Amino acid sequence: MGKLEVNKRHKESSLLNTAFEFFTTKGFSKTSISDIVGNAGVAKGTFYLYFKDKYDIRNKLICHKSSQLFRTAVQELESAPDFQTMSFEDRILYIIDNIVTQLAENQALLTFIAKNLSWGVFKTALTTPVTEEDINFADVYHAMLDEAPYEFKDPEIMLFLIVELVSGACYSAILYKDPCDLETLKPHLYETIRMMIRTHQGPEKH
Amino acid sequence: MGKLEVNKRHKESSLLNTAFEFFTTKGFSKTSISDIVGNAGVAKGTFYLYFKDKYDIRNKLICHKSSQLFRTAVQELESAPDFQTMSFEDRILYIIDNIVTQLAENQALLTFIAKNLSWGVFKTALTTPVTEEDINFADVYHAMLDEAPYEFKDPEIMLFLIVELVSGACYSAILYKDPCDLETLKPHLYETIRMMIRTHQGPEKH
Amino acid sequence: MGKLEVNKRHKESSLLNTAFEFFTTKGFSKTSISDIVGNAGVAKGTFYLYFKDKYDIRNKLICHKSSQLFRTAVQELESAPDFQTMSFEDRILYIIDNIVTQLAENQALLTFIAKNLSWGVFKTALTTPVTEEDINFADVYHAMLDEAPYEFKDPEIMLFLIVELVSGACYSAILYKDPCDLETLKPHLYETIRMMIRTHQGPEKH
């Protein structure tokens, strides 16, 4: 049993890895199932045992990869030396900066995620972990809100606006340095985010 | 009939119109050249006399359509009764609201533009008019800045951030009402934009 | 539940039933082994323990189903109140009418049998029973001939001609009401059959 299970897991992740490789280099629509199975060392038909079609594997990849991104950021935040004393605002910015840095270092991933991300997929990704290691960012976010000394008005909309702003802005700045490079953009971006948070900040909790 | 007549004289615009129709209904990759030429009443080969390939016609459409969007917004702004007395901030928001409204009323257009827009294409679109009627929004924007009583720091970055925020946020709110519908989003969005503008506001001009 | 229980005990008949269901609804070539085993609640490999391949299960079904058709007809004939006094001709027509009625009420079966029947398969079906209940129609036919007061010339050819005529004619009349519906056809058909029998009728037995 164990053997078979392991073998299956192995094939599936082999397909996922290969697909990611191709999607980020050739692009989704120019990647064929043949490309994937060929490099994964698996027969064509086998692909369809694990994924419904090309769209299915793409969605699973997006979920998995964005989840990883957040997991890494949250882990690093929590192991930061001054984590305990950081304010809500600082924590959010820490996470954002961490993710932005990850993306700047992995532009293929940025391209892949950005071209295929929508808030809907994103929310799913951060809410329903695919593998055991994937985290549920929604929970983390709420925990952060609970720890904050202030109430927040419409925290979900706030998060939404931040995510849209960051993802759009970074895409262009990182990949095309247009209208400016990432380092130039950061102050503007982070300043804007701080203000967005403050705007949604409500009264102090009693 | 008129249609045929017009086709004869303006095959190019007939192709553009038909392509737009298909791109917004079936999507770009599921639209074939056959679809386009068939409905445009033109032969296959003729397509290639006007456009290099499928990507070419798409890009031209994006440019043209986004330009139209801005032209309409600017025109309506300028014919607003209180135009003269509106502040820079109000004018920007007027334009944004106008465009958002146009997109909410034309979701096919929204889908088409959003899926294919990047800051690069966008800047091109607003800088290099395709047809004679197309405006150069960059010029308009600079004129607005000139008329403002304040200096602005990095006005291009400011515009960039605004555009990214608005386009991302509206896409989700209009098409999926997620995380909230457009009307619910607007106050948050516009408030954020006002703050972004103020943040970039410099000293009064002398 | 009963179904699962029964499946466990009679996987073969479960496969036969499911296959029949699919063959008569989707057609033979569009039915896959997956369809069959999936709905029969059996593993893929198990199929091949009972049948050589797809053709094998089809042939077994045809044999079984046509045998059933004749068995029912013969049973009803024999339990008819006036069975003892019926002439050979009447008995043959009784059987034919009974079968035609069964087929008219079960058009899926008609389609299935007609599309896949040939005289060869048919003869096998009526000669070599598959299950214990299946009858050997050849024996029944010869018994009927023996009881008749006349000799018959080439009775096998006669039967052959009748079967070909009936099967072809009914297929079209029942399924497509073309060139006429079944009830309109019957008088012509039965009259023709009576004449065919008389033509093959020889001298009275001594």
Place this chain on the structure above:
Amino acid sequence: MGKLEVNKRHKESSLLNTAFEFFTTKGFSKTSISDIVGNAGVAKGTFYLYFKDKYDIRNKLICHKSSQLFRTAVQELESAPDFQTMSFEDRILYIIDNIVTQLAENQALLTFIAKNLSWGVFKTALTTPVTEEDINFADVYHAMLDEAPYEFKDPEIMLFLIVELVSGACYSAILYKDPCDLETLKPHLYETIRMMIRTHQGPEKH
């Protein structure tokens, strides 16, 4: 123009001929489009310029081939030395015998037609000629009826019964010599047909 037209006709008939060759040797379902285009010396895509799909080319072939069969039979009938003096019955039997002979000499054609013929397709085939040479057998049949000295009751049903009888019976006799070979069958078959005609014969025309 002429040149192009001729070229097109050429390709189409090349495809038809090749398809017929494969359908009659390998069978319909085992013949692939690749087989056809490969041997026709045409590109895959070209196939779809002339036929909707495999079923389309099959139907066109059936129509054409059965029409040819009848055309040949009717032509030979009309050039028979005693044509003028032949009775209606004799003429029908002449045509049948001619067709049966053609099929006995071309068993591939017999297999192809028999496996794919239904009264519906058949009627279409004999009513709506595909090429200019194809005849309309319905017209011929009615002309023959008109010339006969007798009225006929339900002549269409009569023809239907004859066709079903002949096609079923010959298929088995020619291809499998089962239950007897063609020559043995003929007397029975033709005798039956004569009787069927007489049964449908009405009063003499005045």
Place this chain on the structure above:
DNA sequence: TATGAATGAGGCTTCATTCAT
């Protein structure tokens, strides 16, 4: 007996593009 993951050939069809007219 029973399983079901794996296979991989092969099916059908689409489509951007070319080129002779």
Place this chain on the structure above:
DNA sequence: TATGAATGAAGCCTCATTCAT
């Protein structure tokens, strides 16, 4: 300019069958 027949690579997916467990 304009045509549209022809191309043929490439795409996606299905499926009967096997075999290690």
